[in-house]
Amino acid sequence: MPKKLLTALLLAFLGWRCQPKADSVTEDLFADSLVSETDSVDFTPEDQSNIQRLIQLTLLDQFKEDLDLGLIDSLSRTYKYNQVDLNGDGDLEILVGLTGPFFCGSGGCTVLLLTSHGDVITRFSVVKYPAYVDEESSNGWRNLVLYSGGANRVAQFDGTSYPSNPSTLTTYSKSIDQLPKLLDWENQEAFTY
Template sequence: MKYLQILFLSSLFLIAACASPTESNNSGVDSMNVVSEDETESTEEIKAYTQDDQDNIQRLIRLTLNDLFKEDLDQLEIDSIGRQFIYDQVDLNNDGKKEILIGLIGPYFCGSGGCTVLLTNGYGDLITQFSVSDYPFYVDQETSNGWNSLIIYSGSENRLVKFDGETYPSNPSTLEVYSGDVDRLLKLLDIENQERKFF
């Protein structure tokens, strides 16, 4: 009988001992979650920015560019001169959220035909990467598939660039010539009058 009592008490002790590490593991998991949250804090902060918070928007753009061109940056193919950009925000699909146009500047992204320009949503997700595009861009009042058309100077002409339901065509030089007056349109990426930023 005494042996059974000792066995019973030993079992209780073992159960209690096993329960303690579990509680300890739970607190370890909580602290791991805290670390994990710290690691993703920048992403969460970016998602929480307001459309008028220019510091966070510029931070988002820098993170987006560093991510998109990570391999080229790692291989030192893009020098400091090539890491310049200008940007503008505009609501192209009338949903109350502004998209971001990012105009890249410098010899790595620009050539005789024009420069690379990115259009992202407000979270930095790429919508279109335009090639051979010159500055400035214009926003047409006409829409296509719910998005404003863009007027982009490419191939020595202003081109009408229409949204196809998922994206804009990436090479404006192959598109129809825009014959309207751009002076009446919203001008974006005005390279002559905008401060250049670096990523």
């Protein structure tokens, strides 16, 4: 079976299986929009396993050439993720934080924002973990607060994606203490692909 057909079938299955239960979605988007990989309220372990496989397929596809050339070492094949509904449509976007020398440098690491079907919305560079979801929105999508260039920066959706280099963005002037934390490297499980 051709790879594209197999991927399409898997993505269709994941799209059907990886939706939150209708009764678990509340009107309070900010309080209930964050789902970690260990939450069991909305997803079964099988659902989380499918989401991890979707992420792995996306990473293998995105970095196929570099993997084929042997440029991505085993340390760089580790990731953490969170799911969050950034645009209020009921589908959970997936924020994937990469690590290792291929994806990280002195300025930070590469982070991918994916749709619930594994399509890349934004590929961020130079982000230090963790990341946060702000209460405010731009163009219908929640703002992200990303540490880059020595400060927390506000990443605003422009109608298509978020800016890929957060180090050039406006400094976030509010406190991050009450914001939902994403990609917490100290307290989240890491996965490999």
